Amino acid sequence: MRYSSSIPPSIEAQGAPCGPASGAVTWTPAADRSTFRHLEANVDKKEQWSPPRSPCSSPPRSPLTYRSYPYAKQRNGVDAQIAYESKHSSRPMVQLEQHSSPSNYGTKPTAEHPAMARASSAERLDHQGVVDYTDDDPWRITEEQLEYYTNQFKSLQPDLGALILGAVAKNFFTKSKLPIPELSHIWELSDVDRDGALTFSEFCTAFHLIVARKNGYPLPETLPPTLRPGFMQPAEDIPNIAESAEPLIVFEDTQLRHSQVDRSVVERHQPSLPTIKQELTEESSQQDVGVKRGVTCQEKQTLQLGPFPERPEPPQELDPQMRMKTRPRSYSSTSFEDAMKKAEEPPTPPPRPQKTHSRASSLDLNKLFQQGAPGVKSGWLPPPPALPPRPPASQVPHFINVSEKTPQNKVQQPNFADFTHFREEEESSVKPEEQGPRSRFGPSTEDLTNTSKQDITAASHGQVPQKPIRRKYHPESQNLETPPPSAMPFPTPAKTSQKLLSRQKREIQMAIRKNKETNAVLTRLNSELQQQLKVVHQERVTLESQLELLRPLAST
């Protein structure tokens, strides 16, 4: 019957004056559902739901409407509006269908489920039955739901990677006619980064929670793991979730959109659960829908209390972690990166004399390298450590230059670890590259600034080393020039050792100078950051004062 009647369900649904049915799910989806049911075990749920719906007080239409909307889109792709109409008209149809639904679905207590659940169930039915039976977790978002959420997100914010502001989301979710405290709680659960705006995953989470709440699921105290922003990935969590979700599913089978899957899962996992379901469904089907719904809801809720404590625990563990991670961000509006960026922005990087010097030095180096056949001697030039401390403005350019000279930084950073070998490097191998000095500078500065931001140090390293190169090259070049030529005619190990010693001395001196310069640079940078922090603090204060100004308007 179901399936046959499903043929023109859309037509009938539209034509049939449903009237009393409150926000019934679109019948066209129901019709389709029925067909799907063949394929999906979940179908039963929906069908069964419909009959209980009629007697029960119809849930507010708006949520259904906007819930069934996606359904229609998913099912028929065209029936969005039809769904609205069909909802009302389809109720009687649905009821008929439900009655005719096979008994095996009877396990689901249809009575309790509000119309909204039907809509959601319809959504679920389509894909869930087909997708996988492990997806029984009511808190897992199905593909069609995700698609619907995506469309809704796009209607609010075309860019999927952007955020939905709190006010926009508030207006949108208020349409669901849920009480404000519940919406507030949903927001608390879904806005995991505590930024007052919703990313796409957060939006999906919030929407999913709203739909679940509409379907009668009590709101969880903590965010279920499947609704975390990383819910898309954890395929491995399915077994765990399924286990924990089973009891939840059992209790709320009618209300759960995923009950379809749940049932299958439950049956698989725990034979006892289906019995419970059957009891519930039997009760619901027998007695008044409205009454049963309340009873079963209560039962479900009480039953749910059991599994709930188990599940929230792991989410709680993660939540504090996530919150702790995000805490500093929310607590202070500016993170270090922001401060650094701000530091970078105001000061314009002065033209780097080093570039010219570096070029010159590179020329020298080239000469030296060419001359210094051994290579070791030529290597001396690159690592000149000490450079005059840069002005604070130049510190900011450090970042810019750092970004510009990422390769240099990379070279430097790897060299950080080499600082311990710095002295050894002097003796061992001098890198006949301009980066050589920078690398050495890096390690030396690193020691000085262990706590400082390595980026800054890297930046400073990148920049400072160039200066030393500039300076050093001159004096060194003289020395090096002489040694290399001398080395050339006398490539004896003794002379090389002497040169090494002298080089080491120079390197040490340069390292000392570099360290001092780095210290000064970092000190200036620190002061700049402190100033920025104050600026940000002031901004925060102004925002708070504005908030205070607005608040009396709201309260009064």
Place this chain on the structure above:
Amino acid sequence: MAVCIAVIAKENYPLYIRSVPTQNELKFHYTVHTSLDVVEEKISSVGKSMGDQRELYLGLLYPTEDYKVYGYVTNSKVKFVIVVDSSNTSLRDNEIRSMFRKLHNSFTDVMCNPFHNPGDHIQSKAFDGIVSGMMVQTG
């Protein structure tokens, strides 16, 4: 462990107040109300501009023989008041500061919630959880 925690709005009306239920709550409400005078006094004594780095943590407002009252005020003149039992001498100043910091963070989260109108009573389970964690764990 606090005995009573209160959040007072800028207009000096309570946004959130909770005390250990076994004790006389009215007494704590009265204590918090009287502590507001001390808070105002401390705020005005600073006398600097709003943007200046005024210390948010006010410290011990006034001790009585039964309990001590600590205060904390945000830059938007929202005040947090914590009443602790005097017999609990193990609580150090840093602990009180950390409690206020947590309160402030949680309060900021509540404010970020678009469904919460500033000036409304705070009805946030997360905030309740934070406060419960700080309250004296009595039966």
